[in-house]
Amino acid sequence: MESAKHAGDAAVAVSKAYGVETMFTLSGAHVFPLYDGAVHEGMRILDVRHEQSAVFAAEATARLTRKPGLAVLTAGPGITNGVSGVASAHFNGSPVVVMGGRAPQSRWGSGALQELDHPPLLAPVTKLAFTATGPDSIGQDVEMAFRTATAPHRGPVFIDFAMDHLFSPSPEHTVRTQTPSPLEPDPDDLAAVARLLGEAERPVLVLGSDVWMDRAEEAARDFAESWKVPVVLNGQGRGLLPAGHPLLVTRARGKAFGQADLVIVVGTPLDFRLGYGWFGGKDGAPLARVVHIADAPSQVTTHMQPVASAAGDLSLVLWGLSAACGEAGVKTSRYAGWADTLADTARAAVASDAALLGSDADPIHPMRVYGELNKVLDDDAVVIGDGGDFVSYAGKYVEPARPGNWLDPGPYGCLGTGLGYAIAARLTRPSSQVVLLLGDGAAGFSLMDVDSLVRHKLPVVMICGNNGIWGLEKHPMQLLYGYDVAAELQPQTRYDQVVTALGGAGELVTEPAGIGPALRRAFDSGVPYLVNIATDPEIAYPRNTTGI
Incomplete structure (x- = not known):
């Protein structure tokens, strides 16, 4: 041998x-x-x-x-x-x-x-x-x-x-890389889901990261468009429907989840990001029925009892579910008014963003950063979030045009992912914009790996929302106790100079009008470039404890 x-x-x-x-x-x-x-x-x-x-x-x-x-x-x-x-x-x-x-x-x-x-x-x-x-x-x-x-x-x-x-x-070892046969879903499970959709008056479809990972993006979009179900996107599912799509109601998420009578969750766990699977119950609505669809039986939720579930290759599940809906005689007219209401709510939310996305407030409102960024992002840009409150705004106001182009730490919520993710994004998407969004807290975990970007000649645009605090902790702690401890960072720390010292480039921005020109310089630079933006520490990102 x-x-x-x-x-x-x-x-x-x-x-x-x-x-x-x-x-x-x-x-x-x-x-x-x-x-x-x-x-x-x-x-x-x-x-x-x-x-x-x-x-x-x-x-x-x-x-x-x-x-x-x-x-x-x-x-x-x-x-x-x-x-x-x-x-x-x-x-x-x-x-x-x-x-x-x-x-x-x-x-x-x-x-x-x-x-x-x-x-x-x-x-x-x-x-x-x-x-x-x-x-x-x-x-x-x-x-x-x-x-x-x-x-x-x-x-x-x-x-x-x-x-x-x-x-x-x-x-020597001969590798046997035969692709295993995809897991076929149980037709009876799909028929049960189709019957539920046929009975629904206020359905919502949630599409998560595993739809992308299972290469099921075409099947997912076809199902949503064929059966005209309002869609909320999650994780790397973001971009499965592009911004402005009439079925995309992520911006109406609160109303959608609060008043739905059926929520079909595909390719993501029923964790804190989805209120642990408890939907409905708002404004007099009863609790919603929940369907959980996963790529493997082990991923179907066990902490609650969905009314139906299915597991298998997600393309096969979604194509099969579409066929089952046809066999069940699902009438989209039953929930067409609901879909229109959510679409109107989503459009109104987008329209209401305009003032803050273009805010001239000084100190800088974090939303102004995303108002400027959205003007210069290409459709194939890879956007990476590594941070707390600053990146939370990105999740709300940056809507990817294509699936697979959004990266954040995911449900584990580990800070410090950003530089590693940026390295990989530049290698795997060499012709795309790569944008890393950093909170100033998160920057402290991995900024030294700018040296890796420089040594390996990997240009990345980094945007640091620098409010000088641990925002996810400071504001809630003040609300709970009337004071905060261990929540302060040095205001306007020159993270841009750290990047410059490591061989990249960067600048500090302290006025709203300076954001757009700085971003254009960063994208034109061809080197690792950090735009260090001093944002208002008094602004707390709005959130609640349910994740809805």
């Missing part, structure tokens, strides 16, 4: 067969054979300044390309530094394989450098966490990692390699 030079070659060859083009990492001797394998296989190696950024970049790669992402972390602290990224991938359902170094098996238990049994730490936030059994099986083990990560419901897999095993010869 022919042998590879070492086990690192085998691991990288399998990764490449699964479509991996970039290895994200921070240098460590425990994983040198993986780097050597990448050199042999012609795989790009992109090194960052903190392991969390490597995992976030791998996760964003998976979310943007719908192929698996790869992060390689050295043993011990390299892996523990990456845990938050793995947890985010877990909550986002992102197919990521994290390969870790491990102290030599021949020295195990004797106190080798960075000796730590990693899989038990990673097990709660992965689909699978394990140690490769030996150099002879590394090809098979890595294939199992990728196969597991990419199978619905997708998610991260962790595998580590004992250092002495990784440096050892390993046999």
Whole structure:
């Protein structure tokens, strides 16, 4: 049997067969054979300044390309530094394989450098966490990692390699990458959902990230338009219907969720972002009936009892549901008035935005930033949010034109994703605008990785909403206690000068009229550029506790 030079070659060859083009990492001797394998296989190696950024970049790669992402972390602290990224991938359902170094098996238990049994730490936030059994099986083990990560419901897999095993010869491995048959939904489940829609007078359709990840965007739009159901978009589902589409009622979300009698949720969990699945009950309306549709049976909610559910490949589910609605004789006229009412409410909300999106208030109102940004965004721009109150405005006022072009931390809510996500976005969408929206709090987690953007020649426009506080904490704490602690940052900190010092460029903006010209300079610069905008710390983003 022919042998590879070492086990690192085998691991990288399998990764490449699964479509991996970039290895994200921070240098460590425990994983040198993986780097050597990448050199042999012609795989790009992109090194960052903190392991969390490597995992976030791998996760964003998976979310943007719908192929698996790869992060390689050295043993011990390299892996523990990456845990938050793995947890985010877990909550986002992102197919990521994290390969870790491990102290030599021949020295195990004797106190080798960075000796730590990693899989038990990673097990709660992965689909699978394990140690490769030996150099002879590394090809098979890595294939199992990728196969597991990419199978619905997708998610991260962790595998580590004992250092002495990784440096050892390993046999060539033939990868069997046959695409598994998609999971067919139960026709009876689809028929039950169709009957519910046929009975509804105030239905709402929620489309989430897994619609994009399951490549079901065409089926989703066809279903919504064929059956004229008002749509609210969530996560990477944003852009499935473009801004201005008559069925897109995300801006009427409160009314839609508060007065609906049927909510069909597709491709996203019934978590805090959706009021835990409790809809209706507003203005005298009864509680809504809820349908949950997921890409795998394991993802159907268990904390509440939906009146119907379905699981399977989401394209097959949505095409099948459309056919079932035809067989059930669903009449869109039953809820046409409701759809018109929501459309009118959404249009009124958009119209009411104009004053603040063009506000000349001084200090700067955060909404003015998005009023200016919307003027210069291309349809294929990738917009990344990493922050609290500042980025909350983006979720409300930036409406992607296409699906798959919005990235935020997701339900885990981990700050610090931004630079890793931006690295991945620039690599995977080389001709698109890449815009990273940072709160000044979030900037403190990962701004050093601007150095990675500079070294690897990855131009990104960064916009920092700098209000000098932890806004998501300061305002609620004042409301609760009448005071706040641990919620202050230095006003107008020159994050732009940090970027300049690292080899990029930037500027501080303190007046509303300066925002537009600064953004145009940033997009024209061709370098990592941070527009540092001093916003009003007294303005609190409006929110409630239900997530509706």
